Amino acid sequence: MATVPRNRTGSPVYDEDNLGFGQIFTDHMLTIQYSPDRGGWHSPEIKPREDLVLHPATMMLHYGQQVFEGMKAFVGPTDDDLLLFRPDMNIARFNKSCQRVCIPPLDPAVFMDQMCRLIRKDRDWVPKSPGTSLYIRPTVIAVDPFLGVRPSKTYLFYVILSPVGAYYPEGFQPVKIMVTDKYVRACRGGVGEAKTAANYAASLLAAEEAHEAGFTQVLWLNAVDKRSIEEVGTMNIFFRIRDEIVTPALEGTILPGVTRDSVIHFARDLGLKVTERTISIDELVSAAEDGTLQEIFGSGTAAVISPVSLFRYKGKDHVVADGKTGEVAAKLFEEITGMQTGAKPDPYGWVVNIGR
Ligand code: COI
Secondary structure, X not given: OOOOOEOOOOOEOOOHXXXXXXXXXXXXXXXXXXXXXXXXXXXXXXXXXXXXXXXXXXXXXXXXXXXEOOEEEEEOOOOOOEEEEOHHHHHHHHHHHHHHOOOOOOOHHHHHHHHHHHHHHOHHHOOOOOOOEEEEEEEEEEXXXXXXXXXXXXXXXXXXXXXXXXXXXXXOOOEEEEEEOOOOOOOOOOOOOOOOXXXXXXXXXXXXXXXXXXXXXXXXXXXXXXOEEOOOOOOEEEEEEXXXXXXXXXXXXXXXXXXXXXXXXXXXXXXXXXXXXXOEHHHHHHHHHHOOEEEEEEEEOOOEEEEEEEEEEOOEEEEOHHHOOOHHHHHHHHHHHHHHOOOOOOOOOOEEEOOO
């Protein structure tokens, strides 16, 4: 991990234009403990960031009982403004994910209050350059030292912060995705809609194979029919076909993205037709072949709005929007990032100012 140099007043100094994603971390962390004999969640603490010391039998390390979230903080129009985007949705999703893997939920007010205290403490770390933000990673892990398979009785919740730029190495340029029908990510009744580590572990082998073939990400298909399109794993996916914006419906296997929800609202208010429905890979290939596929883009907290320039399915490449960023993706990127940074109006009340 990179060591971040300081200026004379002790503030971190780093190149905001070359941050990448998740490589440097701020000075402090938040921890909250859970134990039944202390009445549940207790002892919130903001302290210098430190390594976790875990017993080798810690249950999370063996059975993966874990949940995480991803959010971003932005410096607003004045240095006193520190803006979060729809944090209530992330907190609600965090607790829903917890419920799926038998982790006791946190009080949303405590979560929000403690997280905001941490962000304010490390406010010098929030980058200001266009396209940058302070990424927030709340995480909860099962910490009983025990080798039997059951839910842990004790948990550690922590939040760490990382100044970030673009998630993908391409920056905010279009990415190439590979459709896999060799591996599957999730099926109904599984944990696909929970933000838990298992989903990401399940995606790695396919992603490695896609990288080796020159692709940035994998587009997942439904595990049962290997036909209907699901999501990219690091982002939800949208298609513009004959001026209709189509995104796979939430049916338990894909992450209910906060940016996905924002795109749906926002695009409808721009007057675009947006439909949440099943879309098969055959429909996508036909649209690409008959020229009615206008653009593809992904959405996610880390990925923001990420245009897709090409997809490969069964060995055949399909170029999208002449390999360029489509007009709807460009508009949504501009409007959503504008709202997130306070540069554009927020008619929805989505932006929460947690400044001083
Ligand atoms: C996010 O978009 O915040 C994510 O958590 C996706 C990825 C970085 C795991």
